[in-house]
Every structure is written in structure tokens, then in C-alpha cells.
Amino acid sequence: MSTGNMNLTLKVWRQKNTKDKGKMVDYKVADISPDMSFLEMFDVLNEDLITKGDDPIVFDHDCREGICGMCSMFINGRPHGPKDAVTTCQLHMRSFKDGDTIVVEPWRAKAFPVIKDLTVDRSAFDRVIAAGGFISVNTGNAQDANNLPIPKAQADAAFEAAACIGCGACVATCKNASAMLFVSAKISQLALLPQGQPERYKRVQNMVAQMDAEGFGNCTNTGACEAECPKGISLENIARMNRDYYSAKFISEEEG
Amino acid sequence: MGSIANAFSSSIGKKLIMGLTGLFLISFLLVHCFLNCFVFFDKTGVLFNEGAHFMATNWIIRAMEVVLMLGLLLHIIQGARLTFENQAARPVKYAYNDGNANSKWYSRSMGLLGTLLLMFLVVHLSDFWIVSRFTGIEHFNGNTPVDAAGHEDLYAVMFAKFSEPWRVIVYVLAMFSLAYHLLHGFASTFQTMGWNHKKYTPIIKSLGVAFSIIIPLLFALMPIAIYFGWGL
Ligand code: HEM
Numbered sequence: 160m161s162t163g164n165m166n167l168t169l170k171v172w173r174q175k176n177t178k179d180k181g182k183m184v185d186y187k188v189a190d191i192s193p194d195m196s197f198l199e200m201f202d203v204l205n206e207d208l209i210t211k212g213d214d215p216i217v218f219d220h221d222c223r224e225g226i227c228g229m230c231s232m233f234i235n236g237r238p239h240g241p242k243d244a245v246t247t248c249q250l251h252m253r254s255f256k257d258g259d260t261i262v263v264e265p266w267r268a269k270a271f272p273v274i275k276d277l278t279v280d281r282s283a284f285d286r287v288i289a290a291g292g293f294i295s296v297n298t299g300n301a302q303d304a305n306n307l308p309i310p311k312a313q314a315d316a317a318f319e320a321a322a323c324i325g326c327g328a329c330v331a332t333c334k335n336a337s338a339m340l341f342v343s344a345k346i347s348q349l350a351l352l353p354q355g356q357p358e359r360y361k362r363v364q365n366m367v368a369q370m371d372a373e374g375f376g377n378c379t380n381t382g383a384c385e386a387e388c389p390k391g392i393s394l395e396n397i398a399r400m401n402r403d404y405y406s407a408k409f410i411s412e413e414e415g
Numbered sequence: 416m417g418s419i420a421n422a423f424s425s426s427i428g429k430k431l432i433m434g435l436t437g438l439f440l441i442s443f444l445l446v447h448c449f450l451n452c453f454v455f456f457d458k459t460g461v462l463f464n465e466g467a468h469f470m471a472t473n474w475i476i477r478a479m480e481v482v483l484m485l486g487l488l489l490h491i492i493q494g495a496r497l498t499f500e501n502q503a504a505r506p507v508k509y510a511y512n513d514g515n516a517n518s519k520w521y522s523r524s525m526g527l528l529g530t531l532l533l534m535f536l537v538v539h540l541s542d543f544w545i546v547s548r549f550t551g552i553e554h555f556n557g558n559t560p561v562d563a564a565g566h567e568d569l570y571a572v573m574f575a576k577f578s579e580p581w582r583v584i585v586y587v588l589a590m591f592s593l594a595y596h597l598l599h600g601f602a603s604t605f606q607t608m609g610w611n612h613k614k615y616t617p618i619i620k621s622l623g624v625a626f627s628i629i630i631p632l633l634f635a636l637m638p639i640a641i642y643f644g645w646g647l
């Protein structure tokens with residue numbers, strides 16, 4: 160951990176567009192405060208590049224407070240860098256040392272094509288959600304709270320699954336580029352609640368089919384996703400999704 | 416009805432086949448290891464040969480053997496398919512990927528460990544299975560050796576095979592591959608089948624570690640003990 164300001168070498172993936180082959184480019188950044196976030200360090204670098212008349216590095220970000228899931232950067236071989244349970248925007252430069260070389264790459268997956276530099280297209284996730292990650296209700300006045308009694312343990316588990324911010328770190332780190340942790344979180348948050356029951360078995364079949372169609376790999380239970388997930392989504396969700404899937408395919412009345 | 420037909424072509428279905436065949440192979444290992452341990456308990460080899468004779472003649476066992484071979488074949492084909500599909504899911508690799516930060520090397524190397532096991536199985540099956548089931552052991556030393564009880568003497572075949580150092584080394588190395596394959600595979604198959612539970616999963620994991628060490632260790636001790644003549 161550093162306290163004084165740092166000079167760093169960055170190796171950053173640069174790629175003009177989806178078709179470009181792309182390459183790693185070295186940059187030097189000087190006088191970086193340890194209190195900066197990783198993205199702020201990139202802001203400094205980009206200011207520098209713009210002043211020099213170079214093309215700034217394109218990277219995704221939005222909330223910068225760990226809730227939107229946009230800031231996808233593969234830093235020194237890990238999604239969102241060396242710290243557990245943080246997003247890139249919540250990673251601070253004090254996690255690095257003066258003189259360090261930091262390698263920064265985009266998420267790598269067939270289902271997440273690079274748009275430019277470090278920005279990838281994660282709309283595959285949106286299509287998985289659109290395939291069933293919702294409940295159908297008639298609109299109208301909101302119901303009274305606690306109209307539907309839900310046991311505390313059940314509500315907690317659903318809430319934990321709902322913490323998934325769709326960042327894609329699970330896919331990025333998985334050796335198979337599998338999206339099982341994300342999809343299982345999105346299925347579990349509904350499967351655990353009464354509102355999710357009517358479409359429960361249809362949902363799991365359709366979302367898994369869409370996940371497969373998007374070209375994500377097959378899960379082999381390495382557990383890397385759970386270890387890297389900034390929101391601590393558990394492998395229990397994948398087991399629950401598997402159970403629901405078998406019930407849906409082998410027992411349920413509903414066709415996907 | 417949800418459709419069973421298309422269930423097995425999905426990612427989860429493919430994993431289920433992997434898990435079920437894996438579990439079946441684990442149950443086979445248990446029986447195989449138990450019977451083979453007879454070598455440690457009877458110097459004359461009669462007990463071991465009796466076990467081998469039973470396995471070779473009992474029709475239930477013979478029928479299971481066919482199922483076992485089909486299961487193994489399915490496991491291998493599906494394993495190869497999974498491995499290739501998963502490689503294709505990341506066409507551009509990372510320049511720097513710190514896999515050890517979040518998972519075990521053997522969990523990420525199931526295809527490689529499986530391939531090593533397959534290479535071993537070719538040697539192993541031609542050493543014993545082909546000999547005892549098809550070609551017969553009469554070509555061995557020019558006569559058909561029988562033991563004191565009149566059973567064909569597979570025990571003697573084993574001693575002859577394990578007098579060669581290269582074979583002992585291959586068998587022992589293969590048991591390392593098996594140990595690591597199981598270290599991931601044993602617990603993994605329960606997760607695949609949807610059994611993940613706060614109380615039981617830690618028990619399954621411990622059981623898996625014990626199984627992955629004990630079974631390959633017992634297997635590895637057989638060629639080692641025979642080669643060095645440890646009380647056999
Ligand atoms: C006695 C021999 C073997 C046993 C007991 C065994 C057992 C297992 C088990 C329990 C699994 C885990 C399944 C799951 O996660 O649901 C597995 C996975 C796998 N096995 Fe085997 N296996 C054996 C031989 C082989 C061979 C010969 C190959 C050769 C290609 C192979 C390749 C694989 C692959 C690629 C996987 C997938 C990895 C994964 O899903 O995590 N195995 N095996």
C-alpha cells in the first residue's frame with residue numbers, strides 16, 4: 160500500500176472497433192494520488208492523451224459507486240482488479256505500489272464483443288433477461304406491503320440474488336466464459352418469491368436457452384465467478400437454477 | 416411437459432450427463448479398488464483370482480461392464496465436446512490471466528487430466544482387461560497359468576507386468592491425474608445435480624477429498640508394492 164503519490168506503467172488494450180485486431184499499448188502515468196479511484200487514474204491519463212492530441216481510451220462507467228455494473232476492466236489478470244468484492248470504480252490506487260506495471264484488458268468472451276478499447280457489448284445479458292427475467296402483472300395501484308407473506312429466510316435469499324448488478328465479471332473470469340452465475344441470480348431472485356411462481360418453469364427454460372444461444376460457455380463449477388463477483392452472488396444460485404431446470408424439463412407441465 | 420429430448424443438448428443438460436457418468440465411474444472405482452485390495456491380503460493370489468474370476472463370469476457384472484464402457488465413452492465424448500465448446504466461448508485470450516487467484520488449477524484442467532486418464536486407460540485395458548476377456552492369458556509365458564484353486568492366474572500376470580519399472584511409473588503418475596480429476600469432479604457432480612446446501616455441501620466436499628486421496632493411493636500402492644516386493 161502506498162501513501163505518497165505514484166508513478167505507474169500501464170499496459171492497456173487498444174482496439175479501434177469490433178473488426179480491428181487490437182494491441183496492447185504502454186502508457187506512463189505520473190504523480191497519481193493513492194486516494195484516487197482506478198477510473199480517476201484513467202481520467203488523468205485520458206486528459207493527458209487529449210492534451211497531446213491522442214485518442215483517449217474508451218472505457219465503460221456510469222455510477223462510479225459500485226451499483227451500475229458498467230466499469231468492466233480486467234486488471235492484472237482479474238476482473239475489477241486485485242481486491243475482492245469491489246467494482247473497478249471502487250478500487251483505489253492505494254491497492255498498488257509506486258513503480259507497478261498494471262495490465263488492463265477488456266472482458267474477453269465471444270458473447271461480449273469489444274466495441275472499442277476496453278468497452279464491450281454486454282447486450283447479450285439484456286437478451287437473456289428479455290427471454291424471461293421478469294414477472295407478468297397487471298398494472299394498477301401498488302399492493303399493500305406485506306400483502307403476500309414471505310418468510311424472512313426466503314426474502315433474504317431472494318434479496319441476495321437480486322444484488323447482482325449485471326457487471327459480467329463472472330463471465331470475464333470464468334475459463335469457459337460461462338454466464339451461469341449471472342443467469343442463476345436473475346432466475347433465483349424471482350424463483351424464491353411468490354410473484355415469481357406462475358412463470359417459474361417457463362422462465363428457467365427460456366433464459367437458459369437464450370444464454371446458450373448467445374454463445375456463453377458451459378459451466379464446469381470452477382467457482383471462479385463466485386470468488387470474483389463484486390456482490391458475493393453464491394454458487395447456491397446455480398444449483399437452484401439446475402434444480403429448477405431439471406424440474407422444468409423432466410416434470411413440469413409447461414413447455415419453454 | 417417440458418421436453419426431455421432437448422434437455423440434454425443444453426449447457427445444463429450436457430453437464431448433467433457429465434455429472435451422472437462421472438458419478439457412475441466413481442461407483443465403479445469403489446468396487447474395482449475394493450476387489451483389487453485382495454492383493455494385499457493373500458500372498459498366494461487365490462483370493463485375488465477368485466475376485467477376478469467372479470467379475471469375469473457373473474452375468475450381472477458382465478452386463479454392468481457394457482454399461483460401464485458406454486458410460487465411459489459418453490463421459491469422454493461429452494467431456495471433449497465441453498472442452499472444445501468452452502475454448503470457443505473465448506476466442507481472444509487474455510494477455511494476463513491470474514487464474515490461481517480465484518480457482519484451483521485442477522478445476523481448470525479437467526480436460527487435460529481426463530486426456531491423461533484416457534491415455535492411461537489404453538495402457539491399462541490392454542494390460543489386463545483385453546488379456547483376461549479376449550486374448551486369454553494362455554499366451555503368457557507359453558502356457559496357461561492357473562492358481563492353486565484352478566482359476567486362471569491373473570495375479571501372476573500382474574506380477575509380470577509390474578516387474579517393468581516404466582509401467583509402475585506410468586501407473587503411479589496416472590493415479591496422480593485421477594486424484595486431481597476427482598478432487599474437482601467428486602464435489603462438482605453434486606453441484607451439477609443441484610445439490611448445494613449450507614450443511615451438506617461441506618460434508619460432500621470433505622468426503623470428496625478423502626475419496627480422491629484414498630482410492631488413487633490404494634491403486635498406486637499395488638504396482639509399487641509388487642515392484643518392491645513389499646510383503647507380497
Ligand atoms: C475412472 C475415470 C474417471 C472418473 C471417475 C471421472 C469422474 C469425473 C467426474 C466425477 C466429473 C465431474 C462431473 C461434474 O462436474 O458434474 C468429471 C468431469 C470431467 N471428466 Fe472425468 N472421469 C473419469 C475419466 C475421464 C476421462 C477418461 C476423460 C477423458 C477425456 C474425462 C474427462 C472429463 C472432463 C472433460 C470433465 C468435465 C469437467 C467438468 O465438467 O468440470 N474423465 N469426471
Ligand code: SF4
Nearest residue numbers: 323324326327329388
Ligand atoms: S453474478 Fe456477480 S459477477 Fe456476475 S454479473 Fe452479477 S454481480 Fe456481476
Ligand code: FES
Nearest residue numbers: 223227228230248
Ligand atoms: S461505474 Fe457503476 S459500478 Fe462501477
